[in-house]
Amino acid sequence: MASDDRPDRYPFPAIEAKWQRAWEERRQFRATEDPARPKYYCLEMFPYPSGRIHMGHVRVYAIGDLLARFKWMRGYNVLHPMGWDAFGLPAENAAIDNGVHPAVWTYENITNMRTQLQRMGISYDWDRELATCEPSYYKWEQLVFIRMFERGLAYRKRSTVNWCPSCQTILANEQVEAGRCWRCDSEVAVKEVEGWFFKITDYAEELLAWCDRLPGWPERVMTMQRNWIGKSEGAEFDLPVVERDDVRIRIFTTRPDTSFGMTYAVLAPEHPLVDALVRDADERVAVDAFRQEVAGQSEIERLAADRPKRGLRLRARAINPFTDAEIPLFLADYVLMGYGTGAIMAVPGEDQRDWDFAKQYGLSIVATVKRPEGWDDSEAYTGDGVKINSGFLDGLDVAEAKRAAIEWLERRGLGEAKVNYRLRDWGISRQRYWGAPIPIVYCSACGMVPEREENLPVVLPRDVQISGKGGSPLAEVAGFVNTPCPRCGGRGRRETDTMDTFVESSWYFLRYCSPHYDQGMFDRAAAEYWMPVDQYIGGIEHAVLHLLYARFYTKVLRDLGFIKVDEPFTALLSQGMVIKDGAKMSKSKGNVVDPDDLIRRYGADTARLFSLFAAPPEKDLDWNDRGVEGASRFLNRVWRFVTRHLAELRGAGPAAPAALSGPGRAFRRIIHETIRRVTDDIEKDVHFNTAISAVMELVNALHDFEPESMDAMPREERGALLREGVETALLLLGPVCPHVTEELWSRLGHGESLFRRPWPVADPAAVEREEITIVVQVDGRVRSRLTVHAAAGEGEIRERALGDGKVTPWLDGRRVAKVVVVPGRIVNIVTRG
Numbered sequence: 001m002a003s004d005d006r007p008d009r010y011p012f013p014a015i016e017a018k019w020q021r022a023w024e025e026r027r028q029f030r031a032t033e034d035p036a037r038p039k040y041y042c043l044e045m046f047p048y049p050s051g052r053i054h055m056g057h058v059r060v061y062a063i064g065d066l067l068a069r070f071k072w073m074r075g076y077n078v079l080h081p082m083g084w085d086a087f088g089l090p091a092e093n094a095a096i097d098n099g100v101h102p103a104v105w106t107y108e109n110i111t112n113m114r115t116q117l118q119r120m121g122i123s124y125d126w127d128r129e130l131a132t133c134e135p136s137y138y139k140w141e142q143l144v145f146i147r148m149f150e151r152g153l154a155y156r157k158r159s160t161v162n163w164c165p166s167c168q169t170i171l172a173n174e175q176v177e178a179g180r181c182w183r184c185d186s187e188v189a190v191k192e193v194e195g196w197f198f199k200i201t202d203y204a205e206e207l208l209a210w211c212d213r214l215p216g217w218p219e220r221v222m223t224m225q226r227n228w229i230g231k232s233e234g235a236e237f238d239l240p241v242v243e244r245d246d247v248r249i250r251i252f253t254t255r256p257d258t259s260f261g262m263t264y265a266v267l268a269p270e271h272p273l274v275d276a277l278v279r280d281a282d283e284r285v286a287v288d289a290f291r292q293e294v295a296g297q298s299e300i301e302r303l304a305a306d307r308p309k310r311g312l313r314l315r316a317r318a319i320n321p322f323t324d325a326e327i328p329l330f331l332a333d334y335v336l337m338g339y340g341t342g343a344i345m346a347v348p349g350e351d352q353r354d355w356d357f358a359k360q361y362g363l364s365i366v367a368t369v370k371r372p373e374g375w376d377d378s379e380a381y382t383g384d385g386v387k388i389n390s391g392f393l394d395g396l397d398v399a400e401a402k403r404a405a406i407e408w409l410e411r412r413g414l415g416e417a418k419v420n421y422r423l424r425d426w427g428i429s430r431q432r433y434w435g436a437p438i439p440i441v442y443c444s445a446c447g448m449v450p451e452r453e454e455n456l457p458v459v460l461p462r463d464v465q466i467s468g469k470g471g472s473p474l475a476e477v478a479g480f481v482n483t484p485c486p487r488c489g490g491r492g493r494r495e496t497d498t499m500d501t502f503v504e505s506s507w508y509f510l511r512y513c514s515p516h517y518d519q520g521m522f523d524r525a526a527a528e529y530w531m532p533v534d535q536y537i538g539g540i541e542h543a544v545l546h547l548l549y550a551r552f553y554t555k556v557l558r559d560l561g562f563i564k565v566d567e568p569f570t571a572l573l574s575q576g577m578v579i580k581d582g583a584k585m586s587k588s589k590g591n592v593v594d595p596d597d598l599i600r601r602y603g604a605d606t607a608r609l610f611s612l613f614a615a616p617p618e619k620d621l622d623w624n625d626r627g628v629e630g631a632s633r634f635l636n637r638v639w640r641f642v643t644r645h646l647a648e649l650r651g652a653g654p655a656a657p658a659a660l661s662g663p664g665r666a667f668r669r670i671i672h673e674t675i676r677r678v679t680d681d682i683e684k685d686v687h688f689n690t691a692i693s694a695v696m697e698l699v700n701a702l703h704d705f706e707p708e709s710m711d712a713m714p715r716e717e718r719g720a721l722l723r724e725g726v727e728t729a730l731l732l733l734g735p736v737c738p739h740v741t742e743e744l745w746s747r748l749g750h751g752e753s754l755f756r757r758p759w760p761v762a763d764p765a766a767v768e769r770e771e772i773t774i775v776v777q778v779d780g781r782v783r784s785r786l787t788v789h790a791a792a793g794e795g796e797i798r799e800r801a802l803g804d805g806k807v808t809p810w811l812d813g814r815r816v817a818k819v820v821v822v823p824g825r826i827v828n829i830v831t832r833g
């Protein structure tokens with residue numbers, strides 16, 4: 001408590017502890033459904049219980065708390081819960097490193113982090129706290145898994161998957177970033193294994209369509225999701241193979257109009273038809289060698305535009321059905337099995353990758369779209385234009401030719417229009433221990449059988465050896481693995497993979513609506529009252545991970561009849577990172593600031609104020625110690641001002657707006673303009689930093705209002721205005737710095753919490769300005785500002801602008817060609833040399 005003794009610091013340790021206790025004792029932020037009031041569901045992405053909160057957490061929770069408290073004061077019924085994304089690999093790795101059971105490690109971390117969060121004074125409804133590793137939680141996602149299994153939305157298949165050698169598990173496509181594991185940054189390998197998938201591809205079209213119907217989401221995130229879903233429209237058709245009536249190569253193209261320019265075709269090296277096309281042992285050797293070479297590359301490398309492509313020419317040849325010409329057939333690394341059909345028609349004239357490949361291998365290039373004037377033919381032409389060299393398509397434009405080509409294919413029974421998506425099914429099997437068991441039993445008689453619903457949850461056993469050597473640890477637990485078949489009662493074997501932890505985070509926001517409900521996933525009435533989440537807050541790194549999965553899972557729950565909402569999150573705020581010394585804070589870079597230290601030295605209110613003031617929420621926040629000092633100085637200044645004037649403030653009555661003196665009216669205008677600015681900044685613009693600077697200006701104005709010169713004003717008027725100014729500043733600052741404002745509020749004599757007071761509303765009469773500011777531009781650049789009477793006419797404004805001392809130097813030696821006056825706003829002077 002050393003900081004208590006420093007004369008320049010208000011006693012924040014005592015004040016913060018006092019109010020955190022008081023809010024809890026009064027259960028002030030507990031939420032209950034109340035149809036009479038508008039609801040506001042404010043949610044920050046829940047944390048993984050790593051053990052310590054970091055500055056990124058402080059920032060996101062400060063943003064959430066500002067909005068939650070603001071909405072409380074605006075009269076909303078606010079739900080603001082907190083919980084723990086508690087399954088996952090770090091717990092298991094800690095078990096391997098230190099011999100602590102993942103459950104013990106996780107719960108200890110939760111206890112530590114809860115204490116840290118409570119010290120920040122966030123307005124959470126702690127009664128709703130949940131941890132996803134609880135059987136009472138994952139029981140319900142096991143139930144949903146079974147319902148999905150019954151409808152074919154959860155299925156098992158053998159396929160090539162992304163494999164993280166360090167995490168020893170499968171990764172979903174969304175969890176591979178530039179060829180590396182999202183969690184541990186290891187290079188991801190490709191492996192052929194069996195695993196469980198969720199059929200997110202069934203929802204591709206709906207997920208995409210709703211990207212245009214979520215105006216509360218950042219465009220950046222919607223674009224990332226659209227690109228990830230990757231819809232492409234085109235055609236699928238068959239290429240005959242020369243002298244092989246038994247084989248047809250199915251290809252997908254987004255440009256069927258370019259078919260006459262198909263001068264070769266390409267198969268992915270993994271394509272299952274390749275084996276049938278190989279003619280003899282020599283070709284087999286070459287193909288195997290080529291496949292091996294390609295297998296060593298990641299998808300990202302294979303698709304990179306700026307690298308030489310590698311190919312192998314097969315001896316078999318295909319036929320272009322549009323021209324009946326025989327064309328060469330290649331295997332090439334730039335064609336992937338997972339996209340389209342794993343085979344493409346190559347049109348080097350109109351596709352850059354095909355162009356590069358054709359140049360490398362000396363293949364012919366045919367232009368099928370007329371090039372613009374001056375085109376130098378050094379690259380493929382991908383623009384629009386009139387079709388040429390294209391038989392019956394000649395003379396059409398690209399869009400018309402696409403339609404005509406598809407019609408031609410359909411008439412001949414060769415192919416049809418086809419929509420493809422880049423999105424692939426969500427691989428959810430993890431060969432690790434610390435996750436929710438998949439409720440499936442394998443029976444030699446019945447095959448795959450879901451566990452009976454009355455037997456749920458399938459509880460994750462505690463007693464397990466975790467070696468990290470690979471393979472699902474659950475497979476070693478005989479008591480778990482051996483189980484009677486739920487259908488025939490015979491000997492069964494449980495699935496030993498666990499679910500991706502992103503499954504738990506796909507519905508926790510629904511569970512918060514009734515976290516203790518034990519008759520189902522959630523109480524339907526409660527979920528229908530609170531959902532959807534009105535404001536979701538979290539990092540952009542989840543754009544195509546959690547944020548896509550949660551949207552998908554919500555739609556599945558809707559289709560399974562659990563809930564009516566189409567989308568989980570109405571609005572999303574993606575906050576920027578916290579940066580120090582030019583890099584994201586991280587242990588390895590040694591630039592971490594520990595929130596605990598910060599709170600100990602300056603208090604939670606200062607930590608919150610700094611993180612909200614230093615940058616707009618969606619931008620990166622550049623850490624600097626001077627900014628923290630500045631925030632602390634400001635709060636101490638507020639503290640000193642209020643405590644110094646306490647007697648006068650407590651004795652003051654309400655202001656009488658009609659009877660104010662001139663300076664009194666001017667001061668009251670500042671108060672009410674601040675209210676308007678802060679409200680707009682928070683509600684309309686989400687500019688918390690400018691909202692805070694508006695309050696800072698009000699505090700400055702309070703100091704200016706203080707001097708002896710104001711003694712000219714009647715004492716009652718001065719006291720009343722001081723009180724109105726101080727109370728307004730405290731109310732506006734409350735959601736940012738709740739402890740110090742609540743303390744000062746109570747010292748002013750209020751028995752009721754500041755956060756039970758309505759948010760102030762600007763008095764329109766007070767902000768009515770008799771004088772207005774007009775911007776003066778010379779040749780488009782702002783050179784001066786004029787203060788004029790609101791009723792000033794155009795002529796007067798024009799004269800004042802041309803004679804203004806800041807304007808005249810810019811007119812020197814030039815001729816005024818034109819003066820445009822927009823009354824009330826701007827004067828624009830146009831000159832000629």
Ligand SMILES: [Zn+2]
Binds near residue numbers: 168
């Ligand atoms: Zn990994």
Ligand SMILES: [Zn+2]
Binds near residue numbers: 446487490
């Ligand atoms: Zn059976």
